[in-house]
Every structure is written in C-alpha cells, then in structure tokens.
Amino acid sequence: MALLEIKNLEVFYGMIQAIKGISFEVNEGEIVTLIGANGAGKTTTMQSIMGLVPIKRGTVTYNGQDITKVPGHKIVNLGMTQVPEGRRIFQELTVYDNLLMGAYTVKDKKQIKDDIDEICTRFEILGQRKNQIAGTLSGGEQQMLAMGRAMMSHPKLLMLDEPSMGLSPLFVDKVFDIIKDYHKSGTTILLVEQNAKKALSIADRAYVLETGSISLSGKAEDLLNNEDVKKAYLGA
Amino acid sequence: MIIIADGLSLGAIYALIALGYTMVYGIAKMLNFAHGDIIMVGAYVILTTLQMTGNPYIAIAASIVVCTVAGIVIERLAYKPLRGASPLAVLITAIGVSFLLQSVAQLIYGSKSQAIALPDFGKITIAGNHIAVSTLITLIVGGIIMAGLTVFVKKTSTGRAMQAVSEDRGAALLMGVNVNRIIMITFAIGSALAAFASLFYLMQIPSITPTLGSMPGIKAFTAAVIGGIGSIPGAMLGGVLLGLIEKVCLSIPAISPYTTAIEFGLLIIILLVKPIGILGKQRREKV
Ligand SMILES: Nc1ncnc2c1ncn2[C@@H]1O[C@H](COP(=O)(O)OP(=O)(O)OP(=O)(O)O)[C@@H](O)[C@H]1O
Ligand SMILES: [Mg+2]
Numbered sequence: 001m002a003l004l005e006i007k008n009l010e011v012f013y014g015m016i017q018a019i020k021g022i023s024f025e026v027n028e029g030e031i032v033t034l035i036g037a038n039g040a041g042k043t044t045t046m047q048s049i050m051g052l053v054p055i056k057r058g059t060v061t062y063n064g065q066d067i068t069k070v071p072g073h074k075i076v077n078l079g080m081t082q083v084p085e086g087r088r089i090f091q092e093l094t095v096y097d098n099l100l101m102g103a104y105t106v107k108d109k110k111q112i113k114d115d116i117d118e119i120c121t122r123f124e125i126l127g128q129r130k131n132q133i134a135g136t137l138s139g140g141e142q143q144m145l146a147m148g149r150a151m152m153s154h155p156k157l158l159m160l161d162e163p164s165m166g167l168s169p170l171f172v173d174k175v176f177d178i179i180k181d182y183h184k185s186g187t188t189i190l191l192v193e194q195n196a197k198k199a200l201s202i203a204d205r206a207y208v209l210e211t212g213s214i215s216l217s218g219k220a221e222d223l224l225n226n227e228d229v230k231k232a233y234l235g236a
Numbered sequence: 237m238i239i240i241a242d243g244l245s246l247g248a249i250y251a252l253i254a255l256g257y258t259m260v261y262g263i264a265k266m267l268n269f270a271h272g273d274i275i276m277v278g279a280y281v282i283l284t285t286l287q288m289t290g291n292p293y294i295a296i297a298a299s300i301v302v303c304t305v306a307g308i309v310i311e312r313l314a315y316k317p318l319r320g321a322s323p324l325a326v327l328i329t330a331i332g333v334s335f336l337l338q339s340v341a342q343l344i345y346g347s348k349s350q351a352i353a354l355p356d357f358g359k360i361t362i363a364g365n366h367i368a369v370s371t372l373i374t375l376i377v378g379g380i381i382m383a384g385l386t387v388f389v390k391k392t393s394t395g396r397a398m399q400a401v402s403e404d405r406g407a408a409l410l411m412g413v414n415v416n417r418i419i420m421i422t423f424a425i426g427s428a429l430a431a432f433a434s435l436f437y438l439m440q441i442p443s444i445t446p447t448l449g450s451m452p453g454i455k456a457f458t459a460a461v462i463g464g465i466g467s468i469p470g471a472m473l474g475g476v477l478l479g480l481i482e483k484v485c486l487s488i489p490a491i492s493p494y495t496t497a498i499e500f501g502l503l504i505i506i507l508l509v510k511p512i513g514i515l516g517k518q519r520r521e522k523v
Binding site: 076 | 396399404408411517
C-alpha cells in the first residue's frame with residue numbers, strides 16, 4: 001500500500017484549472033520526484049496535499065486514511081510535512097524560535113530540546129546562529145533552517161518544494177546530500193525540483209508534470225535516459 | 237510631575253486599547269473598528285454589576301468575562317465568515333458591528349449619560365505632589381499587564397504561534413497551527429485588555445454613554461498607527477506618547493483647545509515621515 005496516494009486530483013484558481021486530474025503515489029521508503037517547467041502546477045499540487053489550497057475533485061490518501069477534507073493544521077500530526085517553496089521561514093523570529101515552531105505539535109519538552117540539539121549538530125550553522133533573527137540569514141542558511149524546522153515534527157513523509165532554488169552550486173550539493181542523508185535515516189521523500197538532473201539522480205521514481213497533467217512517469221534512471229526528458233528538462 | 241503621571245496613566249489606557257487594534261490587525265489582517273465599543277460594553281457591565289452587587293471586584297471580573305466573550309462571539313459571527321473576503325467588506329462589517337453595539341446599549345440604557353460611583357482611593361503625596369491613587373493603579377496595573385503580554389507573546393508556544401500567523405499564515409498552518417484558534421485567542425486577549433482600559437477610563441471619567449468608546453477608540457487607533465500598526469511594542473509606545481502629549485497640551489491654557497488637533501497632526505506627520513509608524517516593520521509582501 002502506498003504511503004501517499006493522489007487520485008484524480010483537480011485544483012482550480014477561480015475559473016482556471018491548474019491541476020487537471022492527476023494521480024500518483026509515493027511508497028514508504030522511496031524518494032519520488034515531481035519535475036516540470038515553470039507554471040506546470042508542482043507547487044499547487046504540493047500545497048493542495050497539505051490543505052493550503054482547496055481541492056476541487058479527487059482524493060488524497062495518507063497512510064490509508066482519506067485526508068482530502070482534513071484541515072491543514074491537523075495533517076502535520078499525521079506524520080507528513082512540507083518545506084514550502086521560497087522557504088517561508090519566520091523572518092522576524094530567531095532561528096531557535098523557528099525550530100520551536102517546527103515542533104509546535106510536539107508536546108514533550110525534553111524531546112524538543114534533544115531534537116534542537118540534533119538539528120544544530122546536523123546543521124552546524126544553525127547551532128552557531130541560534131539567537132539570530134532568521135530574516136538576517138543568507139539564502140542558503142534559510143534553506144537549512146526551513147529543512148531543520150520541518151524535521152522538528154518527525155515526519156514519516158517529507159515534501160520539499162524546490163529546495164535548491166536560488167542557491168549556489170556548492171549549497172545545492174549540500175541540500176541534496178542532506179536530503180539523501182535524511183532519507184537514509186528512514187524518511188520517505190517527495191521532492192519537487194527545477195533541477196531535474198539532480199533530482200532524478202537521487203530519486204527512485206519520477207513524474208513529469210506538464211500544464212496540470214502528468215505526461216510521463218517511471219523509474220528515475222529511465223527518465224534520465226529518456227530522449228524527450230533530456231531535451232525538455234536536462235538541457236541536452 | 238502630576239502632569240507626567242496623568243499623561244502616563246492616560247497613555248496606559250490608550251496603550252491597552254491600541255494593543256487590541258494592533259494585535260487583531262497583525263494576526264487577522266483586519267481593522268476591527270468595533271474595538272472601541274468593547275470599552276463601552278465593559279463600562280456598562282461594570283455599572284450594572286456594581287448596582288446589583290455593590291462589589292467593585294465582582295464588577296471588574298464580570299466586565300473582563302463579558303468583554304472577552306463578546307470579542308470571541310463578534311469574531312465568530314461577524315468576521316470569521318468573511319475570512320478571505322475583500323478588506324472593504326470586512327471594514328464595513330466592523331463599522332456595522334460598532335453601530336450595532338452602540339444601538340443595543342442605547343436600547344438597554346438609553347442615550348443619557350449615567351454616572352458611576354467607583355470607590356474613591358483618594359490621593360497620596362509623593363515628593364510634595366498630590367497624585368490620585370487611581371492614577372497610580374492605572375500606571376502600575378497597566379504596566380504589569382503589558383509586561384505580562386510581552387512575556388506571553390515571546391515565551392509561550394501560543395504566543396509564538398501568534399507571531400508566526402502574523403507573519404505567514406500558510407507557513408504557520410504547515411507547522412500545525414490552527415489559525416482560526418489563534419485568531420480567536422487574539423480577539424479574546426484584545427477584548428480582555430479593553431475591559432481593563434474601560435475600568436481605568438471610568439476611574440478618570442466616571443460617566444457612561446453608548447458612544448463612550450468612540451473617542452478613546454479613535455485615539456488608541458491613532459496611537460497604534462503612530463507606533464506602527466501590527467507591532468505590540470509600537471502600540472505601547474504610541475499609547476504612552478499620545479497620553480503624555482494630550483495631558484501636557486491640556487495643561488497649557490494657550491494650546492489646550494487644540495489638543496485633539498495636535499494629536500491627529502502628530503499622526504499625519506509620523507505617517508509622512510515614516511508611513512509604517514515608529515516601530516513598524518516593513519514586510520516583504522507574500523505571494
Ligand atoms: N494564487 C494563485 N492564483 C491564481 N493562479 C495561480 C495561483 N498560484 C498559481 N497559479 C497558477 O497555477 C499554475 C501553476 O502554478 P504553480 O505555482 O503550481 O507552478 P509550479 O509548477 O510550481 O511553477 P514553478 O516551477 O515556477 O514554481 C500557474 O499557471 C499559475 O499561474
Ligand atoms: Mg513552484
């Protein structure tokens with residue numbers, strides 16, 4: 001059984017249909033990537049799964065439970081969270097308070113303290129900047145914070161929306177290393193990326209989204225060698 | 237000295253009301269124009285309970301409870317259904333709620349002003365100055381409430397969630413924050429603060445009319461904008477500043493008739509020099 005299953009998902013902005021009945025699934029232990037051009041609907045898909053934009057038709061099933069109508073704030077508790085596009089860290093709060101926000105649904109104080117220590121070891125820079133106002137971090141550091149913040153809720157499934165956006169090549173590699181690492185420690189990953197080459201190189205399976213519909217899907221390595229994908233997304 | 241003490245205590249009253257405007261603006265992204273009328277509701281509750289029980293403490297407690305509940309009910313019935321509607325629709329609704337509260341008060345109590353007899357604490361002498369004890373109470377209790385609120389917002393999980401919702405509602409939702417609950421708590425806190433403001437106001441001017449809340453409401457709103465609407469320390473600073481200016485102006489016979497004009501003039505100057513207010517923060521607009 002799939003950990004996350006999307007069936008015939010349709011999302012509208014007013015009269016405009018952004019998602020035109022897509023279906024896909026993420027199995028436990030996988031890294032699945034969703035690639036596609038600007039405006040294809042990747043962010044819309046991610047946001048509708050977490051209840052940030054309303055779903056018109058279709059179903060989202062997580063861990064066997066239909067969560068299509070579950071309010072967004074209850075979804076984190078089920079073990080799924082998201083690093084949103086553009087990071088969206090709380091700019092006016094400190095690094096430490098951002099991490100505490102990530103643990104909003106965790107009640108055990110000791111657990112939270114241990115988790116913050118662990119995150120600050122995983123991301124050294126966050127440990128050094130604990131009391132800094134998050135808005136003053138560099139873009140790369142903010143991405144680390146956004147990922148650390150999401151990890152605070154111990155998700156079984158972590159969704160990341162363009163985590164490499166706007167980062168220097170060195171930081172991009174770092175972000176992908178972190179994702180691989182985190183996956184190894186037992187978390188299922190759904191990754192949205194513009195950087196299709198990188199995404200396909202760490203993923204198990206992939207879906208290609210084109211103006212609201214899935215045009216291609218399969219094993220990541222097969223897509224890496226697919227002529228159409230190469231032409232459209234890998235710049236070859 | 238007396239003028240400073242009076243100014244600070246009036247400032248504390250404005251600050252308590254301004255906090256309600258600023259917190260609701262920051263978190264629910266709306267101007268709650270009915271907020272001033274909560275003060276009036278609190279005043280009538282104090283009047284009625286005082287007449288019924290004769291006990292000022294019961295009256296105060298009742299006023300806090302009724303104001304808090306009124307704030308929550310107004311939010312649930314009038315504003316929550318408009319979540320996501322145009323700001324203009326919300327604003328007009330708020331003005332409607334304000335009229336509704338005033339009309340209901342007028343139906344129950346009539347439009348004549350009613351005197352209220354709060355216990356007189358007398359005056360004490362500090363360094364040769366006779367200062368009303370009620371002024372000191374306002375200052376001290378107001379200060380404690382504001383310090384408490386600051387600690388609450390900075391140090392508790394709910395307070396942090398309020399800051400998070402204020403900055404990015406969607407991101408807060410992703411953290412598992414129930415945004416509707418946070419907005420409700422914000423209205424509750426703002427209204428409870430208004431209940432205190434109402435009590436302190438009556439200790440200075442012990443007479444009540446259905447439009448009692450309008451002027452302090454507008455002044456406090458001005459204070460919130462001067463301090464930087466959305467900013468909690470800004471509301472406190474703006475309130476105190478406005479209270480001081482008002483008392484100082486009133487004490488100088490030559491300019492006292494122009495006090496209100498000077499206060500709103502200050503607002504205009506601040507808006508021209510720093511449109512986001514003294515402590516307001518420029519926020520990146522989120523898409
Ligand atoms: N809030 C909105 N209101 C109206 N239309 C929207 C809104 N958000 C997105 N859209 C439209 O929906 C479509 C899909 O947008 P979406 O952001 O999901 O694309 P994306 O694949 O994430 O693109 P990118 O790679 O640029 O992030 C676009 O045509 C976009 O213009
Ligand atoms: Mg996107």
